[in-house]
Each structure stands twice: as structure tokens, then as C-alpha cells.
Amino acid sequence: MREKMNIITYPGETIMELLKDKNMSQDELALRTGYSSRYISEIISGKKDISSKFACALEYVFPIPMDYWISLQKLYDDFV
Numbered sequence: 157m158r159e160k161m162n163i164i165t166y167p168g169e170t171i172m173e174l175l176k177d178k179n180m181s182q183d184e185l186a187l188r189t190g191y192s193s194r195y196i197s198e199i200i201s202g203k204k205d206i207s208s209k210f211a212c213a214l215e216y217v218f219p220i221p222m223d224y225w226i227s228l229q230k231l232y233d234d235f236v
Contacts (some may be wrong), residue, residue, distance in 0.1 A: 164235040167228045168200040174218055189213035205229055 175185060182200065186193040190213060198204040206214070211225035 164232055166202040166232050167206045167225060168202050170228060171214070172200050174220075178218075185217065188217045205233070 182196045183193050186196045191210065199206060206225050206229045208226060211222040214225050215222040
């Protein structure tokens with residue numbers, strides 16, 4: 157029996173894909189969330205984790221609940 161492979165990615169990759177889908181720049185996301193462009197860049201590059209405060213800001217920008225972002229970060233943290 158073959159095992160299913162789960163691919164775990166850091167949350168920044170998901171944000172990057174959403175930005176591409178919405179044709180939105182990192183600078184625009186920074187403006188919409190109230191975080192600096194540098195902070196956004198560090199999240200996307202995997203240098204920073206998604207905090208609950210930032211997850212709340214993402215929920216405001218994208219139609220994705222805050223709990224999803226927190227769970228995604230936890231899943232990644234548990235895997236690595």
C-alpha cells in the first residue's frame with residue numbers, strides 16, 4: 157500500500173500564491189494590512205512566522221479566516 161505524501165509549505169508561500177491570484181503586490185498587501193513591506197517580505201520568504209495579529213489582518217484582506225492562518229503556521233511549525 158502506498159502512503160500518501162503530504163507536502164507542507166510555509167505560510168508565506170500561500171500568501172505569495174494569493175498575491176499572484178489577486179494580481180496584488182507585496183507593497184499593496186503591506187498597505188492593506190498596516191504592516192511594513194519589509195515585514196511582508198520576511199513572512200513571504202519564511203523568515204517570520206504568522207502571528208495571530210497578522211492573521212487577523214490577512215483575514216481582513218483575503219476571504220480566509222484567521223484560524224486558517226494560525227493552523228497553517230502551527231502545521232508548518234510542527235512539521236519542521
